[in-house]
Amino acid sequence: MTPEYVEDFATAYDRFWAPYPLRMGAAWLAFHARVAPDAQRSLLDVGCGTGIVAEQFCAAGYEVVGLDVSAAMLARARERLAPAADRVTLLRADATNFAIPRPVAFALSTYDIPNHLGGLDRVRGYLRSVHRAVLPGGWLGFDLCTLRGLRSDLAPVSRDDDTVSVAVNRGPLDPATDRRPLHVSGTVRDAAGGHVPFKTTITNTAYPIADILAALADTGWTDAYVAALDDLGTPVHDGEQRDRVAVIARRRDHPHEG
Ligand SMILES: C[S@@+](CC[C@H](N)C(=O)[O-])C[C@H]1O[C@@H](n2cnc3c(N)ncnc32)[C@H](O)[C@@H]1O
Incomplete structure (x- = not known):
């Protein structure tokens, strides 16, 4: 997986x-x-x-x-x-x-x-x-x-400090499966000072x-x-x-x- x-x-x-x-x-x-x-x-x-x-x-x-x-x-x-x-x-x-x-x-x-x-x-x-x-x-x-908890609305969240920035958005709940995606994206500063992007989706049931x-x-x-x-x-x-x-x-x- x-x-x-x-x-x-x-x-x-x-x-x-x-x-x-x-x-x-x-x-x-x-x-x-x-x-x-x-x-x-x-x-x-x-x-x-x-x-x-x-x-x-x-x-x-x-x-x-x-x-x-x-x-x-x-x-x-x-x-x-x-x-x-x-x-x-x-x-x-x-x-x-x-x-x-x-x-x-x-x-x-x-x-x-x-x-x-x-x-x-x-x-x-x-x-x-x-x-x-x-x-x-x-x-x-x-x-x-x-x-x-999963059905409730969650305002989009974004956080950052000197090295990491991240934004989180909840996608729609699928009422047939009670699954809901959490889209997370952001950047992390690498050793050379560049900002490396990342993106992932976490699914909760x-x-x-x-x-x-x-x-x-x-x-x-x-x-x-x-x-x-x-x-x-x-x-x-x-x-x-x-x-x-x-x-x-x-x-x-x-x-x-x-
Ligand atoms: C929200 S984090 C919680 C981490 C930690 N328990 C804490 O409280 O900080 C969820 C964790 O579950 C792990 N996870 C998700 N699905 C898993 C699975 N099928 N088997 C083992 N770990 C899993 C993720 O990789 C992640 O580290």
Whole structure:
């Protein structure tokens, strides 16, 4: 598959998109410390991008496996995580079908990873692969752009600094598939002072939350619930009224385990 996160967009992403993963990384770290204080500190970050969240978990003493399909995003993750290289494994793989060498206590995806996968069958592949990668009793967390979030209007955004400029426009939503393209273009200054253009389209797919919860059950996850992004421990029932929600589930191979 062709990665949508192409070389120079990775630079722009890292420069301008960091606030949300930083906020969510801190929230998920606190969540895991609270629900599993005695668990192994091991994280699988699926769709790890440039390693923004992985870095936060490394700093908290976790061993981290970061997985992404984009070589450009992984290259930046490798740079960022170099100081913790002995505790980090980075893998280039498709989130819908992968295996990792050792299971982890916590699997996490931030910034709409299921929305990037292009359909519920592929989301099921992701959930199945992650289930195999998590220890019995372990946890899964991810965020999700809802149908409402994908349908909502987003004003065109443009950002720039001395080296990077980027513009983002949402294309029309296809009501038959609930897919919507995000057109991203810009320039990055190279070592010679020239401005190298880049252009990419990222397609997001939204799913009814009930379908995501059913897919979790189909793939062996239990105790699944939907939460608000700022309160990951409390189930909410109005997820479809929010633009983005968190989804939490657990792998319980042993029904009587605490
Ligand atoms: C919005 S970025 C989020 C990156 C990171 N999680 C963060 O919060 O900064 C989405 C990431 O998902 C990755 N991605 C998209 N489809 C993927 C797939 N099928 N398998 C693995 N990674 C994928 C992209 O390459 C990109 O790095």
